Amino acid sequence: MQPSAKQFVLTHIVEKVSGLTAESIQASQSVKHFNIPWKILYRHSERLFTIALCCCKPRTDRIWTAATQITFKMISVNGNYESKTRRYTFANDSQAGWCGYSTFEWAMFLKEFAVDDKIILEVHVTIESMTGIERPEKLKHFDRADRKFTDVVLEVGEENFHVSKVVLAEQSTHFKRRLMDHSRQAKQSVINLEGVSSEDFQVFLELVYMENTLTDSNIEDVLKLVEKYEAKNPGRLCEQFLIMDSKHSLKTKMQIAEQYQFQKLKAHCLSNMKSRADVRAVMGTDSSELDAPLMRVLLEKLLQLNQ
Structure with a gap:
C-alpha cells in the first residue's frame, strides 16, 4: 500500500495583539502528529514578528530526524494573509525553541493583519522523511x-x-x-x-476491542477504517474523543465533523466559535479546501456574530 503524505496544519489565534510584550515568547498548545508533539511559537521584537514551528520531541541518545517543508501564514479576520515557506530538518541534536521559523515586519503585521486586536497563525507542515521515530x-x-x-x-x-x-x-x-x-x-x-x-x-482493532487507543496522531487514519468497515460504535467513540479529549484545532474538528457527518461534534465546534476570528480560523485562506455545505454553515455563523 502506498503511504499517504504526512501532512498536518496547526492553527492558533493570537488575542490582544496590541498587548504583546516585546521579546516575550508565546506558544500554542502542543498537538501530536505522526507520534511527534508540535506547537507554534511566536514573539515580536522592535521591528519583527517571528513565527516558529517547534518540535517538542525530547532529546534522547537515539538518533531521529524529521525533514519538513513548512508554510507559515498570518491571516486577518477579514481574510487577508501573508505566507512564507521554508524547509527545516528537526533532529535530536537540533536546537529547541526557534526551529523552523519565518519573520514578518511588525508594522505591517499591526496595520494589515491585526483586526479586532486578533490575528490567526496557520502553519502547514509536510513531513518529507522521518527516521528513528518510534511507533506507539x-x-x-x-x-x-x-x-x-x-x-x-x-x-x-x-x-x-x-x-x-x-x-x-x-x-x-x-x-x-x-x-x-x-x-x-x-x-x-x-x-x-x-x-x-x-x-x-x-x-482500529484496539478500538473494536474497547482499548483506550485514540490519539490526535491516529484519529484521522482510524476514521478512514471506521468508514471503510462500517463500524458504527467505534465511530461514536471517535466522535466522543474529538469532543472530550482531542487538542486538534476547531478547523480540523469541523472538517472531520462534516466529512463523517458527526452532528454532535459539529454542534460542539459551532458553540465554541465565539468570535469572527474563530470562524475565520476554520475557514482558512483557501475556500476550495472546504465543501460547499460547510462553507455555508461558516458564513451563517459569521453573519450571526456580526449582528
Missing part, C-alpha cells in the same frame, strides 16, 4: 492464536491478526457480511485485507 506501543496483541477467543486470521501486509469473527461482526457491518452471513469467506480461516496499513489496522 501496542495496547493489545493480535499476533498469537488463542483457540478460545480467536477463529480467523486477517492478513494485512506482512502482519497477521488473530481475531474473533463474532467480535468483529458485532462492531462492523462490513465484517458481519464478510464473515458471518453465509458468504464464501465465512468458512475461510485466513482472509487477506488489501489497501490497509497494518499500523492503522492495529489501532
Whole structure:
C-alpha cells in the first residue's frame, strides 16, 4: 500500500495583539502528529514578528530526524494573509525553541493583519522523511492464536491478526457480511485485507476491542477504517474523543465533523466559535479546501456574530 503524505496544519489565534510584550515568547498548545508533539511559537521584537514551528520531541541518545517543508501564514479576520515557506530538518541534536521559523515586519503585521486586536497563525507542515521515530506501543496483541477467543486470521501486509469473527461482526457491518452471513469467506480461516496499513489496522482493532487507543496522531487514519468497515460504535467513540479529549484545532474538528457527518461534534465546534476570528480560523485562506455545505454553515455563523 502506498503511504499517504504526512501532512498536518496547526492553527492558533493570537488575542490582544496590541498587548504583546516585546521579546516575550508565546506558544500554542502542543498537538501530536505522526507520534511527534508540535506547537507554534511566536514573539515580536522592535521591528519583527517571528513565527516558529517547534518540535517538542525530547532529546534522547537515539538518533531521529524529521525533514519538513513548512508554510507559515498570518491571516486577518477579514481574510487577508501573508505566507512564507521554508524547509527545516528537526533532529535530536537540533536546537529547541526557534526551529523552523519565518519573520514578518511588525508594522505591517499591526496595520494589515491585526483586526479586532486578533490575528490567526496557520502553519502547514509536510513531513518529507522521518527516521528513528518510534511507533506507539501496542495496547493489545493480535499476533498469537488463542483457540478460545480467536477463529480467523486477517492478513494485512506482512502482519497477521488473530481475531474473533463474532467480535468483529458485532462492531462492523462490513465484517458481519464478510464473515458471518453465509458468504464464501465465512468458512475461510485466513482472509487477506488489501489497501490497509497494518499500523492503522492495529489501532482500529484496539478500538473494536474497547482499548483506550485514540490519539490526535491516529484519529484521522482510524476514521478512514471506521468508514471503510462500517463500524458504527467505534465511530461514536471517535466522535466522543474529538469532543472530550482531542487538542486538534476547531478547523480540523469541523472538517472531520462534516466529512463523517458527526452532528454532535459539529454542534460542539459551532458553540465554541465565539468570535469572527474563530470562524475565520476554520475557514482558512483557501475556500476550495472546504465543501460547499460547510462553507455555508461558516458564513451563517459569521453573519450571526456580526449582528
